[in-house]
Amino acid sequence: MNRAGHSPWRAAPLLWALLSILLLQGCAALDPFSPPEQRIERALEAGDYQSALELIDEHDPEPRAEWAERREAIVADADAAAEEAMREARAASAEGAVARALEVLETAEQQLPADTQRTDFIQQLERQRQxxxxxxxxxxxxxxxxxxxxxxxxxxxxxxxxxxxxxxxxxxxxxxxxxxxxxxxxxxxxxxxxxxxxxxxxxxxxxxxxxxxxxxxxxxxxxxxxxxxRPEVEDEVPRSTINARLRQALEADDLTTAARWCQNEITPDADASGPDQAAQRAHRVLCEEWRERRDARAEQLLEEGRSHYSAGRIEEALGHWEEGLELLPEHAGLIAAHERGLRVAERLESLRVPEPLPDPDATPEDVPQAEPVTP
The missing domain is CATH 1.20.58 (Methane Monooxygenase Hydroxylase; Chain G, domain 1)
Known part of the structure; x- marks a missing residue:
């Protein structure tokens, strides 16, 4: 308490208010009492083109003609800085460094005039990040x-x-x-x-x-x-037709189609005689042939998949094992190999660098079109 009975801290609110103004105005306003020309130059030295342009528009420093030309030069420099920021952000995005690309663009947002292209790219990067x-x-x-x-x-x-x-x-x-x-x-x-x-x-x-x-x-x-x-089998298909289609599938080595008919085998009919008995016997023989070829094909796919796996071609290995499982879902070797391959593929996927974002400046003709995926 001083002699006048007033605390020396009474001036603190005014001091804090002044400091807050200085902080809000940033580098260009470290000294708000300096001439506008000096504050503009300080903003430019800090790369804050937006503040420099705002100061020119706000204070209209003298001589006006000289600063009008200076403003055009600042706008040109700001455009060049904006292009450089976009190039740097695209390069970072292409390398998978989305956070770095966002940092570059957000700094540009603070220091450069507004730009819809940059804003759209920031939103695109943020969506990708999320x-x-x-x-x-x-x-x-x-x-x-x-x-x-x-x-x-x-x-x-x-x-x-x-x-x-x-x-x-x-x-x-x-x-x-x-x-x-x-x-x-x-x-x-x-x-x-x-x-x-x-x-x-x-x-x-x-x-x-x-x-x-x-x-x-x-x-x-x-x-x-x-x-x-489960494969669909037409109702009330004559047994002779079933055998003909089964035989045709085996001749074409189409084991998947053959499975359609053998997984729904004809139930033996004790009362059948003549042609019906012959059709039943033929069906059993054809299905036995299918099972033998299916088992052999499953073993072949298992070994081919192992060869790809040993060579580091995980996707090819998985493709062979999945094809084998379509033929023989209960094959223990294929199940174990496929599960192991999936775990390895998952670990590799976690280490993969994300695909780069498309260039916002690219025209539709420049963007590569994805090939249609066959189910």
Missing amino acids: VGLRTLEQRHDTLEARALVQQRRLLEVMSPLVRQSENLPDDPERLAQRSEPLARSMDAYAAATDGEERLELLRLAQGLMPESSRAERIAALERELREAD
């Missing part, structure tokens, strides 16, 4: 869920073998606490997918936190997928 983060988050959660399911199964096997739970490599209660939120995440991810991917996510959720309602959804989805894979 999608990438969500995809990687789901992949991370899925990998964690798989590992956690295996850990819990291992502890269930080990528990009867130890005398005290402290001897287990992990705490079952801690794993159970981690399981519940992961199971909910798997349920949410499954709701946004369909087919085999949805089934896998639901099975993971069930392994983490069993629920009767989810078990029913899994069973219903399994039935739905089996029905979708």
